[in-house]
Amino acid sequence: MADLHPDSAYSRDRHADPGSAIAFSPANRVRFEALLERYPTKMAALLPTLHLAQEEWGWISPEAVYYIGDLLDLAPATVFGVVSFYNMYNQKPVGKYYLQVCTNLSCMLMNAYDIYDDLCERLEVTPGQTTSDGKFTVTEVECLGSCGTAPVVQVNNDYHEDMTVVKMKDLLATMK
């Protein structure tokens, strides 16, 4: 990680004491130990451990990268390499409601971009940006495997199918 640009959130210079700043809650520590039982190597538990970390902290912070590296005997660079490869690991904090609009072909043909544009306009954000109150983040994502009920918007872990601009607006109103 040493050669990361100093402006990168993951640059070591920005973290005086990486790895010691955070730790799993006792409950998640137990879940982590249980994960290790399921695989013949420690490294194989990396993806589920990252999911656990994201569940606990909402994103994979640099501290979490160092912490997980220590837990699984992996170099921070290896952990970061995996974090940055996969789309679902957030490399910066996201809003309380993470709105992911599928715009791949089947959804696009059913007007997904209208929903996407409307969301960005309504919430006054650019794609990937979080609203200033920390409530919403909007992004465009690739096929979510729900093409028969297109367009689909994933809000945190849940799919909302057969969406329209109006339905999305109504859904937003329920998100406090």
Next chain:
Amino acid sequence: MKEKDGPMEPIKVLTANIDKPNSTSIDTYIESGGYEALKTALGMTQEAVIEVVKNSEMRGRGGAGFPTGMKWSFVPKNAPKPTYLLCNADESEPGTFKDRVIMEKDPHLLIEGMIISAFAIRSCPMSYIYIRGEFYYAATVLEKALAEARERGFLGKNILGSGFELDITVHRGAGAYICGEETGLIESLEGKRGQPRVKPPFPAVVGVFGGPTVVNNVETLACVPLIVKNGAEWFKGYGIPKNTGPKLYCVSGHVKKPGVYEFPMGVNLKELIYVHCGGILGDRPLKAVIPGGASAPMLLPDEIDLPLTFDAVMKAGSMLGSAGIIVLNDTACIVDSVWRLSKFFAHESCGQCTPCREGTNWMESILDRIERGEGKPHEHDLLLDMADNIGGKSLCALGDAAIGPVVSSIKKFRSEFEYHFTHGTCLPETKRYRRLGMVAAH
């Protein structure tokens, strides 16, 4: 298969349970004869189970259509390392949404299929379902079903007193299309970036954690209990020789009734769209059909009177793939549609092989430029030239997949590309499905 004397009727074989109340519960599954096939299989030899699957002529439902029984028979019997059965539930091919139905509505069908398959290939005590991370709900349904199966003794140390030991772990991916490629999936399961491996060695010899590995699609594994229970001949009763069995077809895009449809392998594509899916959205003319997920070359309206079998679709110059059928009516701009697919492949290229990493990104930029009306004449030929330098020049099939829609659309809709060059805009009947900022508005 009968000669056509009317539309083929949909069937309920793989989808027999999905509409039942509490379809995910183990009791519902057992009441409808579930886990009987497991008992039968455990009373057979491993070779006999492989033989019946071989005789069924089932071809893998993940996309490549490789015969499942043959895949199993490649696994060495006395390998020094444990053998693994992996279920590929990474369903990420745009247009495909069939495996999710099985996992969310009838998880025990998949679990029973996995136990039988693991028994047949002598898989070690742990087997994995690699499910795409976004399918959070499906993963929770599977976890619950696995707990039920453990409680009833269908999983564990001594399954139904046979001495066979197996447990199954649900392993969630984290958003990467490439992890649906079997060696990418294996790398990802090992905790790495999902970059496909050089083959050989093939996974059947050296796969996950260094052991022999079989990777099978959800729908493939879900067929296994049915084959064991009803026999290879019963399975072959659906479809035509070499393209056998019940099959789930996913239809999306511009049709009136999109969704998952089950038919014997070989339903007519035209009939599927016009009869079963209620025809084209808005009663508009059909423009193109993608028959097998984003990677499959497009078919023109006069090319769709064909049975949806692996061989027939290949003969028509495309592929059945994962049977994700995307229908486009005349409001879809071909350049816009292909741009969107190219954007997908550029985003999902794992970055390992230069032709694919660089090529997919360049194709996306050029298509975007053409769509914006800023393309230079002959850039469609440039795309074809690039396609020649991407296809077959990378480790896995993603590069080939990425050129499928590009090459087929330029060949079949050349004049629409040229219209963009000469007019700087899309055809008048097409709709703007995405905004292009200040540039070339309709």
